[in-house]
Amino acid sequence: MQRVAVLTEPDHVVLETREVPEPGAGQVQVQVRAVSVCGSDVHYYDHGRIGGFVMHAPLVLGHETSGVVSAVGSGVGSPAVGTRVAIEPQVECGRCAQCRQGRYHLCPDIAFFATPPVDGSFAEYVVVPAHRAHPVPDTVSDEAAALIEPLSVALHAAAKADIGPGTRVLVSGAGPVGLLCLQVALARGAAAVAVTDVMALRREAATDYGATATIDGNDHETGLAALGAAIGQADVVLECTGVQPAIDLAVAATAPAATVVLVGTGSSITLPLDVVQARELTVKGTFRYAHVYPAAIELAASGRIRLDDMVTSHHPLEDAVGALLAARRDPLALKAVVHPSS
Template identity: 50%
Template sequence: MRASVLRRAGEIVVESRPVPRPAADEVLIRVGAVGICGSDVHYFKEGRIGDFVVESPLVLGHEAGGTIVAVGSGVAESRLGERVSIEPQRPSPTSRQTLAGAYNLCPHMEFYATPPVDGAFAEYVTIQSHFAFRVPDTVSEDAAALMEPLSVGIAAARKAGITAGSRVLVTGAGPIGIIALQVAQAFGATEVIVSDVDPARRSQALKFGADRVLDAIADDAELRTLGVDALLECSGATPAVLSGLEALAPAGTAVLIGMGADEIAFPVPLIQNRELVVTGIFRYANTWPTAIDLVSTGRVDLDSLVTGSYGLDDVEEALRISTASTSLKTMIRPGSAS
């Protein structure tokens, strides 16, 4: 098979590799589409994200879907031909976190495109069968792949306690911000406000149904007085985190989603006096059935997020263009000619 391989920061080549063989509990998937994530761009540009360092050739890509073409000895052959969305994780089945249901926090996790585990910018991948979720025929190849970032939005909305009547602020109108906006509305929020410094991003948020948009710089004073129930911080920008905290009403919840500075000086009196809850989100757990339902019933639109698609030969160009303000989701289609 062909695979796009990051050899070192800034260098990507297409290699010929053996098609992987599924273990007893795995399925082999012909990859239909893979979304580019900000983490892929970080690895490409810098060769690392925090403690995760690219020390040997790595296949990027973890937002993936496709079709089951082979099964391991312990998997029913009836699954052959299923169109699936991939939850790209392999936790230890016996870790304390996995047994408690928070398998995303398993310290022994193997995750697609996180060194040294290869990802899905390839024609074929394997995954444990229970992490290959069947999708209806009405769900596109792109949407099947984008269940992964949708799962981030679902996990964040759950942690934020968003429910009917919630007022929500989403800071950052990139792809995760637009997904968070849609999920908040699907969970029952009656007002979702989106802030961003870029007018093109704010315009996109309005197209996806934001009730109101704010310029994160020019409207900063108004933003800090919103009194919302929940903050979904998707930008990673320190000013957005701090103004977002101030925008919370007493007993509000902030969920930090975007990757930003390693350290931020937090306004402790504000957090104490308003009894704010400030938490992070690390991937997801038990989200795929909800994600598939939200898409198949039309409550979340993933197809409209796609702003470009490329074959394996053009992964480097795709990674570079995916950061443009006019880009939401750039897709890699391994079976397509470049």
């Protein structure tokens, strides 16, 4: 038997005992070592839904996950029992048009951890397809291996924007994903990376992670002037807030022919059509990631991305609620990590 933390309704998590899942053909069982809390976990805890994804039954949260392979199903040669892995938390159908064209993250029938009705990894054991358990070297800690998931989000966004040497980048929002986007942009050779945020403590964190400049997003005109003085106009915007005022400032700061990638989740927003047209901006959506886990692991292992530094608290499974509330209680909190098997 194993322990599992279950969200039964908003603001209510209980610890249950369930059967340990056994791996089937092509699957591996993973003993979970670390699960970092995502903003989506917090949103489900607070509201029981994110947009059209709605809880209709109890849900196990957690999708940023690492562990060690503890059993394998038939037909699995790799990874072997004992291998430390980062789990890519999505299982696609493999048959639809999106899967056939390599866009498996857009599969209409995808099963993604901690997205209703699919349970996540606030549990001692999970089962995943063998090809979604990516081996990590011993130089990458369990906590950093869990953060391969949000790092993959940042890598996918940076690839959408085609960031390269000489690119002037604006990252809108200095939360965990924004700070990862900042680091990825620098790793890809960006000439300058400015970061906006309304919180001074977040801006200080962005400076620590290498931002060329940080801008107070509370005042549009002052912020725009400061951005112009710091980096000029942005060739690329990675918008990580999903908040209208931040989006307004980011779009206003673009250079002609710039690319704006919408990374942050939200609902309805408005874009200034006159600016988009007059500057011939390219506006792109981004949803999760595909085919980037090996590159993310390699980048983390190289030491060019500071993942361990982003972990600001550790919690046993019994304190899953404490992990979910960490950012609310501490404005400096970046990533709370739950350790189910501790």
